[in-house]
Amino acid sequence: MSNLKKRNSNSSVERAEDSQVIEKMQGSVGGKSGDTGSPDKAASEGDGVALKRTITLVNGVAIIVGTIIGSGIFITPTGVIKEAGSVGLALIIWAVCGVFSTIGALCYAELGTTISKSGGDYAYILEVYGSLPAFLKLWIELLIIRPSSQYIVAFVFATYLLKPIFPDCPVPDSGAKLVACLCILVLTAVNCYSVKAATRVQDAFAAAKLFALGIIIIIGFVQIGKGDTEYLLPENAFKDTSTDIGKIGLALYSGLFAYGGWNYLNFVTEEMIEPFKNLPRAIIISLPIVTLVYVLTNLAYFTTLSPQQMLTSEAVAVDFGNYHLGVMAWIIPVFVGLSCFGSVNGSLFTSSRLFFVGSREGHLPSLLSMIHPTLLTPLPSLIFTCIMTLLYAFSNDIFSVINFFSFFNWLCIAMAIIGMMWLRYKKPELERPIKVNILLPISFVLACVFLIIVSICMTPVECAIGFAIILSGVPVYYFGVWWTNKPKWVLQVIFSSTALCQKVLEVVPQQS
Numbered sequence: 001m002s003n004l005k006k007r008n009s010n011s012s013v014e015r016a017e018d019s020q021v022i023e024k025m026q027g028s029v030g031g032k033s034g035d036t037g038s039p040d041k042a043a044s045e046g047d048g049v050a051l052k053r054t055i056t057l058v059n060g061v062a063i064i065v066g067t068i069i070g071s072g073i074f075i076t077p078t079g080v081i082k083e084a085g086s087v088g089l090a091l092i093i094w095a096v097c098g099v100f101s102t103i104g105a106l107c108y109a110e111l112g113t114t115i116s117k118s119g120g121d122y123a124y125i126l127e128v129y130g131s132l133p134a135f136l137k138l139w140i141e142l143l144i145i146r147p148s149s150q151y152i153v154a155f156v157f158a159t160y161l162l163k164p165i166f167p168d169c170p171v172p173d174s175g176a177k178l179v180a181c182l183c184i185l186v187l188t189a190v191n192c193y194s195v196k197a198a199t200r201v202q203d204a205f206a207a208a209k210l211f212a213l214g215i216i217i218i219i220g221f222v223q224i225g226k227g228d229t230e231y232l233l234p235e236n237a238f239k240d241t242s243t244d245i246g247k248i249g250l251a252l253y254s255g256l257f258a259y260g261g262w263n264y265l266n267f268v269t270e271e272m273i274e275p276f277k278n279l280p281r282a283i284i285i286s287l288p289i290v291t292l293v294y295v296l297t298n299l300a301y302f303t304t305l306s307p308q309q310m311l312t313s314e315a316v317a318v319d320f321g322n323y324h325l326g327v328m329a330w331i332i333p334v335f336v337g338l339s340c341f342g343s344v345n346g347s348l349f350t351s352s353r354l355f356f357v358g359s360r361e362g363h364l365p366s367l368l369s370m371i372h373p374t375l376l377t378p379l380p381s382l383i384f385t386c387i388m389t390l391l392y393a394f395s396n397d398i399f400s401v402i403n404f405f406s407f408f409n410w411l412c413i414a415m416a417i418i419g420m421m422w423l424r425y426k427k428p429e430l431e432r433p434i435k436v437n438i439l440l441p442i443s444f445v446l447a448c449v450f451l452i453i454v455s456i457c458m459t460p461v462e463c464a465i466g467f468a469i470i471l472s473g474v475p476v477y478y479f480g481v482w483w484t485n486k487p488k489w490v491l492q493v494i495f496s497s498t499a500l501c502q503k504v505l506e507v508v509p510q511q512s
Helices: 002-033 039-047 057-068 078-084 087-114 121-129 131-165 173-193 195-226 245-258 264-271 275-302 307-312 316-324 331-360 379-394 398-403 408-426 439-458 460-471 473-482 488-505
Strands: none
Touching (some): 057 195, 057 264, 078 245, 078 307, 087 275, 087 408, 121 131, 121 331, 121 408, 131 173, 131 331, 131 379, 131 460, 131 473, 173 195, 195 316, 195 331, 264 331, 275 316, 316 331, 408 439
16 A cells, blocks of 8 residues: 555656646747747637647548549559459449448548547547557557558659659659658648648649549540540440459459548548538548549540550550640649649648547557647657658568558458447437438448458468567557556656657647
């Protein structure tokens, strides 16, 4: 009992020291910014230091559309046609993937308005399944999925930006890596400076990529009007259609990968203006737009390129532009680069909020849930996201790492939607501004199970390696989260390093 009293006494002293440091930080930072007369500062004084609700309906649509439409639809929409075998089945799969993603997004609209926390899948798994499963989700997101995907898209952006300088030879890897890192640093700086600046960048680049795809679609309709539809004729459209269930499953995987990002708005729910209205509205507006654009873009490609030409093309949209646009063909590579730039921005924005929420829940160092009191942005989590992404510049085989987790994303999404149905049964009293028909989550979960089984059957070794990497988070969880009674010197090191970083970055804990 005496030992318990001593521990309680020590912890109370540490809490007192911690609060004194926080008060000093708030005072010093407030004093420095007092002359600016910033409206953000005035808001923070009145409401406490917190991330403000600044994301509008238009911003929400831009986040979803801008994150989903990355480089894939421009460069390599070949995974679907490769496994489907025919043009007709490929177009059907693109449409089915869009409908499937829309159903999932509608289920997430219910989840996001029932559990109105930022953090997406992580927050929902934490609410329903508890701490360890949520931590493992967060562990893989911060270690592999978010930083690697962000770096890959930034690398594609760099490659297309530099291609005009190296028209007759491949772009040097070192040059592309340098520009990719600069892209990540610039976008991190924009996100650190202002939430509004980041959302404006997202709005502008989402519009730019829709404009580029609009050009391709219009050209496609012109070709159809001329009668250039050899590969779309009924007698040719379903020629060589694959009947192998495994291949159709892989085609669905490729299509759904291109739709990845439909759930990203749920990572920033707490920053949305009127989330109960705008979250479902943004989803209902965005997913049909993306589905229509994807199907029509592929339809346009098939007016000019045969399935064999698409499979051998390094950049389908560029070849399509070279064929039709003549001296203006440079437009397509430019817009591919802009599309990638916007996707990196959207991913950085949402990833930083995931790590912010993970820190707030005690699964990551407390520094990552702190906010700059003047800029009102999660500075430490943005810098952490940037550093993790830049580390992948040292890797020479990123794609193999991502392949290990083909099943993991769908497993977590299925768990979240099963949790939604469980909450309906266990907590019927919760407010649900939107409530989807029960057949939608049931059918979606069954489809997710199918995708997981296909992935394990078709790539068992990669899935086994992926499971092993996921399980590597268990000892990290027990050391960092579960073990609360750490030695005093460990706590002192954590406290001192946190206080030092807090002073350097001039950030304070969230105070709602």
